[in-house]
Amino acid sequence: MTDRNADIDEGPGLVLLLGGARSGKSTFAERLATKSGRSVAFIATAIAIDEDMRDRIARHQSSRPADWRTIEEPLHLAAALRQAAAAADVVILDCLTVWLSNWLFSQDNSAQLENDNTISARHYAGALQEIDALLQAVSELEPGKTLVVVSNEVGLGIVPAYALGRIYRDVLGLVNQRIAAAATRVYLMVAGLGVDIKRLDEAATL
Template sequence: MTNRDTDVDEVPRLVLLLGGARSGKSTFAERLATTSGRSVAFIATAMAIDEDMRDRIARHQSSRPTDWRTIEEPLHLAKALRQAAAVADVVILDCLTVWLSNWLFAQGNSAQLEDDNTISAQHYAGALQEIDALLQVVSEWEPGKTLVVVSNEVGLGIVPAYALGRVYRDVLGLVNQRIAAAAIRVYLMMAGLGVDIKRLDETVRL
């Protein structure tokens, strides 16, 4: 991120924060936005479906500066990005992990998701189309605007025992790869600390 005195051409258009649960992703995203000195909008994808989630949402809301604009949108990311960019220069999207869960369940009865081979192609393609629409919106932004995307890395544990879990893990992995490829910075979060792994990446050469 940068401050107001920095040339807008140097402002990263897209930043991705990846990590496990409670790795400090949201706090890091909010710190990036706060220290930028620019106007901020927050896109929240979580829905208050139970008491625990309502408590979590309330805690997150109370921790944000009062001058931030919050847009609650569980499904339609491209639309939310357009709304956010109209009122702010820095947009936090928190998070892709919850959005994908919302999106998958919106596709139909989860009880039908029983066979990886019959559901993989349609869900992979549909989710990636949504991400491509998001990236298209960001590519059209004027210089000086930044999107900070929060997402979980869920591919480091055991293979889920049920089909929907495997599809979710696989699709989120592809979604994260698509965002990371377009991002200027990709931070891997552990214990509240972020390392820009995009800068450490080495292109494979024969």
């Protein structure tokens, strides 16, 4: 069931876009924002750490309308949302996947996790606290403001062979669940098409 006429509700809300690499998440988010006819701000979490990432960031920037405001924030999502929502009615956060990577490597002992066979509950709790702060900021949005969050689904492949990879996969899965539970709409992106899985879940019965 694809929602070809997907749009953004007028009231305060939260929309989550999930999918694999190159599934069309960012393009879909930008299309939703454009179709809304409202002012748009963009929270970019990526850091230009090498030439490839610099090229990716430049391509994304060039694809956005010139009147969209861009806020570059790799870590502090709640503060970035408040700043963006003060300037626009629709805010795109792209993406949680990169944000979590930034967050994990910002922790004091992340370098040691490569050789650690245990998964620290600290990393679960800390990341989820950041997401709870973001959701609190969403709950404080004025009427007519909407946050569109982009994130990857990384739990469908093989189990990572190294500890940090397992932590990343597991924490992102919990982060996605937390955002999805609070979202008014959740789209799963498949080959550029958005399937409204929240609506399907609500309709599911035995």
